[in-house]
Amino acid sequence: MSTITSIRQAVPDRDDLAEDGGSSIYERLRDDIIHGRVKANERLKVAELASRMGTSTNPVREALQQLRGEGFVIMTPNRGARVRPIDEEFVRDICEIEVLIEPALTRWFVNIATKGEIEELERVQAEIESLNFEDEMRHSRLDLQFHRLMYDRHYNRHAVDLWVRHRQILGAISRQFTTSVKRQKDVIREHKDLLACLRQQDPDAAAAAIATHVSGSGAHIIEHMRARRY
Amino acid sequence: MSTITSIRQAVPDRDDLAEDGGSSIYERLRDDIIHGRVKANERLKVAELASRMGTSTNPVREALQQLRGEGFVIMTPNRGARVRPIDEEFVRDICEIEVLIEPALTRWFVNIATKGEIEELERVQAEIESLNFEDEMRHSRLDLQFHRLMYDRHYNRHAVDLWVRHRQILGAISRQFTTSVKRQKDVIREHKDLLACLRQQDPDAAAAAIATHVSGSGAHIIEHMRARRY
DNA sequence: GATTGACAAAGAATGTACGATCTGAAAGCT
DNA sequence: AGCTTTCAGATCGTACATTCTTTGTCAATC
Numbered sequence A, B: 001m002s003t004i005t006s007i008r009q010a011v012p013d014r015d016d017l018a019e020d021g022g023s024s025i026y027e028r029l030r031d032d033i034i035h036g037r038v039k040a041n042e043r044l045k046v047a048e049l050a051s052r053m054g055t056s057t058n059p060v061r062e063a064l065q066q067l068r069g070e071g072f073v074i075m076t077p078n079r080g081a082r083v084r085p086i087d088e089e090f091v092r093d094i095c096e097i098e099v100l101i102e103p104a105l106t107r108w109f110v111n112i113a114t115k116g117e118i119e120e121l122e123r124v125q126a127e128i129e130s131l132n133f134e135d136e137m138r139h140s141r142l143d144l145q146f147h148r149l150m151y152d153r154h155y156n157r158h159a160v161d162l163w164v165r166h167r168q169i170l171g172a173i174s175r176q177f178t179t180s181v182k183r184q185k186d187v188i189r190e191h192k193d194l195l196a197c198l199r200q201q202d203p204d205a206a207a208a209a210i211a212t213h214v215s216g217s218g219a220h221i222i223e224h225m226r227a228r229r230y
Numbered sequence C: 001g002a003t004t005g006a007c008a009a010a011g012a013a014t015g016t017a018c019g020a021t022c023t024g025a026a027a028g029c030t
Numbered sequence D: 001a002g003c004t005t006t007c008a009g010a011t012c013g014t015a016c017a018t019t020c021t022t023t024g025t026c027a028a029t030c
Helices: A025-034 A046-053 A057-070 A088-112 A115-131 A136-151 A157-174 A181-199 A203-227 B025-034 B046-053 B057-070 B088-112 B115-131 B136-151 B157-174 B181-199 B203-227
Strands: A073-076 A080-083 B073-076 B080-083
Touching: A025 A046, A025 A057, A025 A157, A046 A057, A057 A073, A057 A080, A057 B057, A088 A136, A088 A157, A088 A181, A088 A203, A088 B088, A088 B157, A115 A136, A115 A181, A136 A157, A157 A203, A157 B088, A181 A203, B025 B046, B025 B057, B025 B157, B046 B057, B057 B073, B057 B080, B088 B136, B088 B157, B088 B181, B088 B203, B115 B136, B115 B181, B136 B157, B157 B203, B181 B203
Parallel strands: none
Antiparallel strands: A073 A080, B073 B080
């Protein structure tokens, strides 16, 4: 009967958001899928989810439809919703797209970056280095801030939204494990390389740097997933 | 009162699909948005849409949620849904993303294409040329088939899905006007160039060819939109 | 005796109706 | 004029009916 066990008991991280469990039904479902709390291809029954969430079925149905639009669940007529597997292939696909998009965003940033923005980037980077991955949660926030500084002003909102969504998925997955020491050093070096390219106003080199950064990050995540038989 | 006028009366094209108006509520809404039958930022009231669609409110709500997930409508709590404007910026954003993605897909195709597949492409291209844009509907189908032959087998399903969705949007828009003669010639020439690159097994040249093809297509659409004060 | 087929019953998704709650704006009061 | 109140309109949530899928059983045939 109870196909979905242990979905919502004790979500230890992310207690800073939305105090009273007031995160919307949509966010709860999405997090459960991203964090792998529901198995791949598992069926999502509205009645079951509704009783679990403590609401009626209608809000659940609408949340599922939204998730379908975003590609997190797959719905077939009269047969309900299934979890889209967040497996290595999925991560690889996302990363490959980001390897294409992020360099383009970065290239544009190189051409419009002000002195102040580059200094701000360096400030964040210095903070990242001084923190040195001691607090993964804070590091994640700083890393997000670093990239956001470059992308936020881009005119292509569609591309940036895509980046945000992809990053949320990847960030949620990588939050499940601790970054390896090698990857820590690589991240810092890659950021430094990127900053050097920015200072030198070299779009091509900056694009190449961010490409290796994204690619390396994706490879790191996939290796961890494979190691855990995720 | 009736904010949404002339949404569904007489959709002349696309009468080949789904005889009894049986296209799903989601598709109807999506088409209405894409084709510009509802104005940008216009409010979408569930009760109104429900009576128009001849159903109750619940299916409409779920369709709206799905559209929200795909980014076609913007919903704010307790204030309902608004139409996301499909304007020149939106098209430009999509095209820029495709200029990044399609070359990558093409590049991969060059490396795995079989002789039979290339011949199939040439056959479709010959059909396109013989048709010579006399039937835009059939041309659109052939053009879709042309690109689909290259992308369908790609391992990155996520990227291909993104391409399909973007292409649907662009195709729906460009179906509203007739292709200029110059663009017709350009399309045929670009396809020929691409085929030459494929035959020569030159991934870089093929990627460049598809990039100019996509870019040109986008520019053509945007020019038409601007001309019509779309 | 095992396999296949139909058939019935349970489970789940989809659709309908209605009540509760929120927003927005016009009317009334100080 | 500015503020409050009130009310219509719309969204959101709950309960129920309908329809489809699925599963389990039984019988008939090979």
